Amino acid sequence: MKSGDSTTINVPPESSAVSKGKAPLLPVAAGPASSGGWKKGIAIFDFILRLFAMVAALAAAAAMGTSDETLPLFTQFFQFQASYDDLPTFQFFVIAMALVAGYLLLSLPFSIVTIVRPFAAGPRILLLVLDTVALTLTTAAGGAAAAIVYLAHNGNSNTNWMAICQQYGDFCQKVSGAVVGSLIAAMLFVFLVVLSAMALRRI
């Protein structure tokens, strides 16, 4: 019965040292400590990327929101003005980037929770889903504004749409910079989603 089938439970104390040398239990005991450090590193990197993405989203919203330009020439009846709320797509852009920046600010506590508790899967899955939705919103705002900015730079001869950038230079520059900022935020979101997926692995 002692040396029969069971090796780990019915072993006498003097051979338990031998069984410790064989180490059937040691990997399980040392596993959580080592993989916890790895997951913690991912969570810290996630937090830093979140900060950068928040700065990028806020900068994009601010650049688009303050993009008013008034041309120095005017006629007797009206002035030549360009602002972001002349185009509904740019209005959507400002609102969407502000929402995304607010979401990133509110998700910072959840990111800190994943740093403190590396093995909790709940906050990670929640962050992954919300990050995917925020990625979609950011890319939608950036893509739509990029289409309008492309039109403003190049115009379109087939539809008789004139390139307004030739007149409104400053407005165009600010708006293009805002689009670049939002696409940087989208790329950071892709990294955030991938990091959350990698940290969800069960080890």
Next chain:
Amino acid sequence: MKAGAALDVGGASKMPTTGISRGVSALGFILRVLAFICTLGSAIAMGTTNETLPFFTRFIRFRAEYDDLPTFTFFVAANGVVSGYLILSLPFSIFHIMRSAAQNSRIVLVIFDTIMLALLTAGASASAAIVYLAHKGNTKTNWFAICQQFNSFCKRISGSLIGSFGGILLFILIILLAAIALSRR
């Protein structure tokens, strides 16, 4: 005897977990097939637009095609790339149904799914902005609403957006299911 009993207990608790994991992977496979249909339909619907107005002057014909606007060309290309990727990822999805413990290949699939989601959303939102302009025009920039002349072209480009946005929603669900399958013990 005790070790044998421990093994039995371990085996019984693993079975329902494997069953749920298989169900999640199977649902992901079905969503992938649906997303393929959606994006392929969108690409074809946008790519076969061609409307010629019944009147013409001596010098120009009034014609509207999807490649008159570079944004629509990008839309067709993005939807084509995403539907091609979905077809190529179906074998991996089947492999995940069969072997629920695969982790590295699931993560690779999540990486590519996220990139494809971003590409699809960029194409869909850019052409949504152009379709909105085509419907409403813009008085401040003197951009004329072309939908008033090209009716069936307008309907076709608006309808092809639906498949693309459906594909976006399905991609979000696919990524969520992959995350659930990754985190199950």
